[in-house]
Amino acid sequence: MTQPIYAIGDIHGFSEQLDRALALIEDDGGPEAEVVFLGDYTDRGPDSKGVLERLIAGQTEGRNWRFVMGNHDRMFLRFVTQGIQHDDRIKSGLSWMNPRLGGTTTLRSYGVGGPDFPTFRSPQGKDVETFMSWWTDRGQLSDQEVILAAREAVPEAHLNFLSTLPLWHEAGDLLFVHAGLRPGVPLDEQEEDDLLWIRDGWLEDDRDHGRLVVHGHTALDAPEHYGNRVNLDAGAGYGNRLVPAVFEDGSVFTLWPDGRRSLGPA
Structure with a gap:
């Protein structure tokens, strides 16, 4: 049996939702649980600063947390450091x-x-x-x-955190990325803009990508499993609940106050 890996989709500045999701993960997997955050930590919600403070604190404490960059995180970083607004x-x-x-x-x-x-x-x-x-x-x-x-x-600690975020995280047969992949392109040849922004050519593609791709970026009302990918952006940036997920032995579950709920391919 492999150790479970937990994932949290787009947070978008909602620190209370983040705290709630982390509590659900700790209840299920304990304080040492491995958690992957899928980017878009900032924008829209009222407390982007608080979200980054929590993530940086966990990283500093040595928690088993992994992070990838989202398109909104890059926009925020570019605005502050380079004055770019588009x-x-x-x-x-x-x-x-x-x-x-x-x-x-x-x-x-x-x-x-x-x-x-x-x-x-x-x-x-x-x-x-x-x-x-x-x-x-x-x-x-x-x-x-x-x-x-x-x-x-x-x-400066917030800018350093954002500027050093990787574009993907690999874990066994799972690949975590913010938006998705350009189908048919090797991972090391993917363009940064696609990893952060892609929708067209990705969301409708049903081919096997060699591993299950876990992403966010495209807001839904609830997480969805499409067989070759799992979308965990449940629309927290638009007022919906932030729903964490757990991946264990080839199965996927979402986490709720009453426990795990199976998330299988639609």
């Missing part, structure tokens, strides 16, 4: 600071910003939406002033 994979051209993407709630968790929405220059034609300014308790700050305020507010 990602080429966002077809709508929205800025990371748009409330739909959640950058504003992330910055608020660090004490940057205000209750109102920022101002933007709307996209025209092929242009992208551009964040212009934000009314805060310091007055109206320009985009560059917000970036500088974020650099002052976000601890």
Whole structure:
């Protein structure tokens, strides 16, 4: 019998949901349980700072935790360290600071910003939406002033954690990645953007990938098992419950207050 491996999908700044999921895992597997976190720790929810603090604390304590990067984690990191507010994979051209993407709630968790929405220059034609300014308790700050305020507010430990996140984690016949894979491409030749963003060409592909791929990124109402992959993004970023899962001896279970529930291929 192999040791179980637990996994948690997209957290999106909901620290209370994270605490609840970790408690369910500890009840099932004890404090030494191996846990893989599938990325998107930040954005949308009210406490991205608190989520990162919990994850970093567990890592520092030497817990048996593994992490991969999500697309929202990269957007947050790029905004603070490089002032980049767009990602080429966002077809709508929205800025990371748009409330739909959640950058504003992330910055608020660090004490940057205000209750109102920022101002933007709307996209025209092929242009992208551009964040212009934000009314805060310091007055109206320009985009560059917000970036500088974020650099002052976000601890270096948080940026170091995000910048060193791997893109995947392998464990036996399981592969953990944030968004998925480009089918038919060897793992070491996968593009970072696909590992963080892919949907088209991945979600509809039913081929055997050589191992069970465990991912998040595409929000559902509940985890789903598709035979060749398991999607654990149960929509916590949109107010749903964060549902952890356990993988043991070829079987998959979700964890609930009343215990394990089998999750088989649909």
